[in-house]
Amino acid sequence: MKIIIINGPNLNLLGKREPEIYGSKTFEDYFRELQLKFDTVELYYYQSNIEGEIIDKLHEVGFDYDGIILNAAAYTHTSVGIGDAVKGIETPVVEVHISNIHAREEFRQHSYISPNASGVLFGFGLKGYDLGIQSFL
Numbered sequence: 001m002k003i004i005i006i007n008g009p010n011l012n013l014l015g016k017r018e019p020e021i022y023g024s025k026t027f028e029d030y031f032r033e034l035q036l037k038f039d040t041v042e043l044y045y046y047q048s049n050i051e052g053e054i055i056d057k058l059h060e061v062g063f064d065y066d067g068i069i070l071n072a073a074a075y076t077h078t079s080v081g082i083g084d085a086v087k088g089i090e091t092p093v094v095e096v097h098i099s100n101i102h103a104r105e106e107f108r109q110h111s112y113i114s115p116n117a118s119g120v121l122f123g124f125g126l127k128g129y130d131l132g133i134q135s136f137l
Contacts, residue, residue: 007047008073062089067136083112094132097122
């Protein structure tokens with residue numbers, strides 16, 4: 001089974017950015033833990049701060065991977081293009097957010113991804129990625 005985690009803008013700052021919301025662990029450290037826990041899964045990771053690069057990655061993997069876990073971060077609430085990319089691919093996508101987006105600013109409560117995602121996880125911290133992987137197993 002091949003699963004990729006795709007993270008959007010500013011998630012490269014995990015561990016440094018607003019630790020009271022996002023925690024103090026870097027995503028690279030957490031990803032290594034996921035690889036050890038799910039050692040029978042081919043697990044990949046991609047992060048970009050650029051909307052078009054995220055769309056390109058979805059197109060690249062969206063027809064031959066078994067699952068995509070997508071945290072498009074702020075693009076979740078603004079990018080019709082990423083939403084359309086999720087709609088246009090065959091690989092199922094689980095949308096993940098570290099924080100509880102419904103307990104934050106109103107603009108964060110709308111997603112262009114959710115209507116085409118197979119599931120949505122939010123508010124579980126980094127554990128949401130773990131739960132997303134489990135949903136594909």
